[in-house]
Amino acid sequence: MLGTFDRAAAQRGYQVYRQVCASCHGLKHVRYQYLQKIGFSKAQVKAIAAEYQVRDGPDDEGEMYDRPGKPSDTFVGPYKNKKAAQAANNGSYPPDLSLITKARAGGADYLYALLTGYQELPPANVDLVPGKYYNPYFPGGQIAMAPPLLEGVVTYDDGTVATPKQMAHDVTTFLAWASEPELEQRRRLGIQWLIFLSIFTIVCYLLKRSYWKIIKKKSSNS
């Protein structure tokens, strides 16, 4: 009941997101500084933010300009807008991942299954559309995203061996956190409230019983 996010897995998952997913998928509801909550240091977050160019302005001359990202910026997406995203992906739109585990039935389990569920050869009865890939976990079975987590696509900083399953697990952990950053606080608070309310309910029960004793007694005597 007191679920916590595995910090090391979430950090590795960030690395997978940064090096693989981020080339097509945004994360626009997350600010760089939030990464401190999964264990990155302040300096690391500053460096991560500075890797991005943020369009800002207008300046005093009325011109828009690019500047390095700050920890208080939200993640800069890979495309200027939805149309640009579709133009770059054969008409398909890679969804923003900020809410991905909440926005899919099955949540994190669905995401992990999808990432590890690609099949190279579709069943004989499936007529695969050119440019699509077969993945039984995707609604309709045909997905525009190529299998993203191939052997060797990421080399982990912490030395963990980046097998496709390990990467899927890590990035799922990271994105589950990105979808519900309040989860740990919520459950901690939930335990406190449930304990408090349960005790309060018992107290109210005893109070009610003592008040009603006389009514019950009178009624059964009369």
Place this chain on the structure above:
Amino acid sequence: MAKQSQNPYRHPFVRWIEHRLPIISFFEHTLKHYQVPKNLSFLWTGGFIAGFMLVVMIITGILLAMHYIPHPDHAFDSVERIMREVNFGWLIRYLHANGASLFFLVVYMHMFRSIYYGSYKSPRELLWIIGMIIFLIMMATAFLGYVLPWGQMSYWGATVITNLFTAIPWVGDSILEWLLGAPYVGAPALNKFFALHYLLPFLMFLMVFIHVWALHTNGSNNPTGVEPKTAEDTIPFHPYYTVKDLLSITAFMVIFAFFIFFAPNFFGEPENYIPADPMVTPAHIVPEWYFLPFYAILRAIPDKLGGFVAMISSILVLFALPWIDRSKVRSLTFRPISRALFWVFILDVIILGWAGAKPAEGNYIIIGQFATAYYFIHFLILVPLVSRFEKPSGLPESLSAYYKNSCHD
């Protein structure tokens, strides 16, 4: 001076207030001197919980409105900002979203309790009708509120439901355009929905006062349906029912807290965490669970206008219940045939809800149609007939006599 001598209070401040505004004696009159049947079960605490939920919804709603932006470009993102950046914003929003579901749950129990124990019968017809008006406003408020997060289900739910108005002959299209401020669901509609969603709960609050006023005029019904006759039959509301309501509400809050903290999206649709997209229709559009039976009735009729009329009628028929049910005996405890019919009716509503959640195809439609037919047969044929001819059995002399027996068990 004569008035002052009637002032029964000793404390100077209380006396001072009472002399200028007799509010102290008013509360004493409505709580302490208000005599209530002594045999009310826990089902009679539902009204108090519903009132409590209305207050919770208004408070959390006002807090949300301080951060929410009613515009298609910002609505979804502003809700996410509440979830992530407003202090305890996630708690406020989850209280509000889950609160709506539990509010409906409590109100449905409150209504089914009235139906089972015949609480709508003379002299409480108006009490029932005011309650039905509260229910109607509540449905409208819930529908409008569900649109505000501007997710896929918000948008498409609003599109499907407002589109029903086009079924009205001649003026349908004009009504739709007037309601939405445009021929489609967009920025003007969202802004209007927000304004109305903020307004209607206060109207509900007012109606709740009138509901309680009507209740206190003739007093509560009770599980026997037999009116209290002697002083022995009743007890003062305070402290006996205040303490019972208190117990009920704390137990209820344990359940409420469980959903908020551990399953906050249990009642929600994952689809609504995808921003509204007028170009992409969801695979199947479903309303929130509390609308599913009515949604099934809407879809049971293959004609748009027909479905609309059937759905409205399924609610309007409840208004007429005090006159549809002809029996003088209130409680179904003493009406065995009607009691059996009641449970079949509950089953029918559950089947309707289940059918409403399924895609509109094949057997689901046929099951929905049978359940819809039965819904109307129940109210228009079975209840009027059975209530006229059924012989009640075991009706007690007084509620005290019945209560005494149940105390011995």
